[in-house]
Amino acid sequence: MPVVLFNFKVFLIMPTSSPRTQSSKPIALVVGLIAALSLMLSWSASAQPCSDPGTLPSLPSGPIAWESPILPAPNLSWAGKTATTGYRILHFLHGLGGSSDSWNLLAARTAFQGSAGYPARQVVYLNPHHYWQNGNALASAMDIDAYLSSVGAAASAAQNIFVEDNILVGHSYGGVLSLLLDSLYQHRYVFDRQFGGIIAFGSAVNGAYMAQALHPSGDNLAVAFVEDACITLSNPRLWAPQFPAMRWIPGLDPLLRNAVDQTCGLGSSFVPFALKKFNSPGMVELFPNAPLAKRLGKRTPSVPVVLAYGVEDEPVFWRTATSMLATDSVGLALASNPFAMDADQELVTFASQQFDRHESQASDALQRAQNLRTWAWILSPTLVGALIAEWQAIQAEREAAAADKAAAWYLDANNSYKQLIGARSMTLNANGFWCRCLDDPNNPSWFPVANASDCSGDDGCITIPRYDYALVEKPSDGVVLAESAGQLQGAVASILMPGTNHQQMRNSSTTRLVLNRLMNGQVAGGAFFATPTR
């Protein structure tokens, strides 16, 4: 309505101010037209529903019919990515530093599709459980039990599977925890048993020497091993002539990474392998003299147990390191074939080449020093020039010494590492000296003397401390000794995996052979593990 009033006011004033408006007819026509338009507009506005809800038509009243939501059948498909059917569940457990993806490719192929030479079995697929490793072994075992008792038990019930038909397949620490769970399940008033058999790959059921050697609470040698490598291999005298090949391992444990950064310098690190979670609390219980390790290996399990243990070929260290690197990198080959981890030669070749390179560098530097000394001799009349050449010869000698030490590192790293894992024990006892005198250059011979002072001659003599040493070597998979992973009282079988290291044994062609034999029922005493193919 204000619009209408405004319009009227405007046009009422206009006639008095315009000299051309002499007739009243056009004015009346215009006023009438505007009045009519104004009335039409006001009616149009009042005709909107929101303007007068009371004029709206009412909805028809009556009962509301709710439709039931379409839910999946209660087969617990939510528990896993797939809901394969089967007669049993294989619960795959990773090792220390591992996760669900340690086993998931193999678990998937076992439940469905299979791979070349490995038929799928009638087992229900569940995501391999990732258990926590920030506590002791009992805490990890309780974590696994919680998973088995909830997800595992529910999935079993949905498939009408008796839980004691299920199998735990553990790698390394996972196998140890499986045996610990077996012992926990003796407490029937507390636990309900959730599996009826165990396959343990490379599990240190009698303790791991490596755990004690590397853990900060043990000998704490992991950091020292890396520091020694860094000091030796990052010597600037090696770098000057040729920048060495560098490798940076993204998955390196933070503690080791810190040691690398401190010793080698940021961005210039060479670390031959990654040790993940080597300082986790659970490792302490794997010390060979720890109560758990001492008891677990002596205990007769309540269920059928099969141990699969690896014995790696030499050089154990470089082969294991190759497989560790391959596992940590993108496993493209594993994506299509979960048993594709047979190759372990890469770092063996690398170490040999590095040894040869540093040997050659040392030889070149010594010859260069010899050439410089020749020049010093030629320049002897000009003493300053001679001294400069002699000084350069010293620098060449230092480079040769650094290269010698680097070559020795590549030569000895395998044996040093085997000491760390308990696969090599070397004891040296001092026993006098070797003596060699320069007055006998054409008939060089070393003879033993009790004291260095007993070694004397006209032209001077050289003595070398003489050691008697005893050497004991044991087969291993590069992490765990065969004697620890392959011996358990009451185990139905111990299966040797030749030429297989600790990392390979999850995904090698030998793994395929072991699992096929087991699930085919071809292992004597292991009928429990027989599982039909799809």
Next chain:
Amino acid sequence: MKHALLFPAWSLMAITLSHSASAQSSFWTATETTLRGSRLSDLADTAYLLPWDLEALKMRETRTARQWWTDPDGRELTSSQVLLSPREDWMGSPPAPAEQLGSPPMRSSIPPEGVRLDEAMELGSGWTLTWRSATPQQVYSKGDSSIAFSWRPSGNRWSVAAEERIFSRSTLNGLCMQDWSLTERSTLVGYGPSGAESPPSLSLQPNPRGLQELQVSLEGSAGIWPTALRCVDSFGRLTAEQPPQGTLPLTWNPKGLTSGRYTIQIQLGNQTYASSFIQL
């Protein structure tokens, strides 16, 4: 001032040119045996050693046959062939030898002219050089570290008989160790630009030969590897050849030889040594 600076350079160039001009064909060979390892400063209980220091205590032996020669351009070259290597089995075979610039460790006089015996010369950074008189030795030293070269007469020259290197270090857990090596070199065999000084002589046994194996040896050169072994008849035609089978002395049984006079040729680097035998 500029002339003062350039004077030593002209002197150096003159010496270099004269040395180059005098370069003539020469060939020397020797076998080097090196013992290498770490050792404790004092005899001690090794139970405290870290694994890698324990491994380093083992003495490793390397044996190489080394040659030095002058090429047609007057350059002095050297190469070495590994005869005994500390390599582990898994390392495979050693790489093929490569040539590099290098002069033999020989001098016409020891010590150099103008050097005082038994008097340390400062080289910088704490290193000194001393020529010792008791044993003909050239010794570099710094603290507990030293590099010593023992010289011995070789014909009418001197050659390095032994090289001993000691570099001190401390282990990560604070023990004192030495990285030690000793290289002993057999007497150099060959000839120099001024004429034969100890000419190698090829020896064949038995001679005359029936169906027996030939024993091929080079006097004073046990342990040296030949790069080729050939048998030629009296007209110079090749009748038998075999690739290197190891170090001298060698046995060889060239077959199918008719009666007559034959010559065995041994190639050492760029040198050929020959000796004849009668085939019955």
